[in-house]
Amino acid sequence: MTVPVPSSGYAPTARPVSAAPARAPGSARAVLALAGRDLAEGRRMWAPLLLDIAYGVVNLALFLVISRVLTPKDGLLGASPHYFDFVAVGITFMLVVQTATSQVAGRVAQEQRDGTLELLTVQPVSAGVLAVGLAAYPFLVALLRAALYLVVLALLFGLDVGEASGLGVALILLAGAAAMMGVGIALMAVTVVTGRGDVLARLLLVALSFVSGAYFPVTALPGVPAALTAVLPSRVAIDGLRQALAGDPWGAELLLLTGGVAVLLPASVWLFDRALRSARRRGRLTRI
Secondary structure (H helix, E strand, C coil), X not given: CCCCCCCCCCCCCCCCCCCCCCCHHXXXXXXXXXXXXXXXXXXXXXXXHHXXXXXXXXXXXXXXXXXXXXXXXXXXXXCCCCHHHHHHHHHHHHHHHHHHHHHHHHHHHHHHHHCHHHHHCCCCCCHHHHHHHHHHHHHHHHHHHHHHHHHHHHHHCCCCCCCCCHHXXXXXXXXXXXXXXXXXXXXXXXXXXXXXXXXXXXHHHHHHHHHCCCCCCHHHCCCCCHHHHCCCHHHHHHHHHHHHHHCCXXXXXXXXXXXXXXXXXXXXXXXXXXXXXXXXXXXXXXXX
């Protein structure tokens, strides 16, 4: 697929994007084309990315100091032996959650402002391929950042990985990212229709950081039954990562995440398709 560059003052009438899946080879090429476009644009972002990682290291060092003065009750941290191990895993996966919320919503909003979203909808691809293609690059970068964080944590901060299951960590990260992509595509749909999905995304990011147990156990939240948050993909992924890093069983979390992917991705793609249709009818695929 050739991804067009918008021409000045021109916005073609878009043909409907079908929600039906395209042929697998063509779909894969379309996703790779969109990811490749974003990669070409993102090469200028390596310096900010390195600065972001440097900031992350400073942030982790702060939590390391905090962890040395905290003494949680026995058993409160679950599989994590120390508070720093507990919070480090939460911070790492919140990089993926941040991508699924504010970054993906911001990306589709930028596509609307640039006029490229309307141009992309005339391509012979399904809404699902378009949605995954737009989200692919941010999620690949988020997974890379998460992997780098784990390496830095193990090498420089003493994260206990002696009993860790590398396979478990990799599978939980991938499944968790796929499940959160479903959340991200749903936010993309909201952004297409309202133009303000970024506001909702930021609020959701803050809420998920609390109810997913990223910084402290969910059981410590007053008035929030832990059972109500047990099905959140962000919480399941964080719990699964802690289990895998501690060498404890992680299969149940992987199964839950796989089920979440099977539900969230098709549902979010359907919403995205309906959002495109609605925006097209109202002439809002491009927002100046």
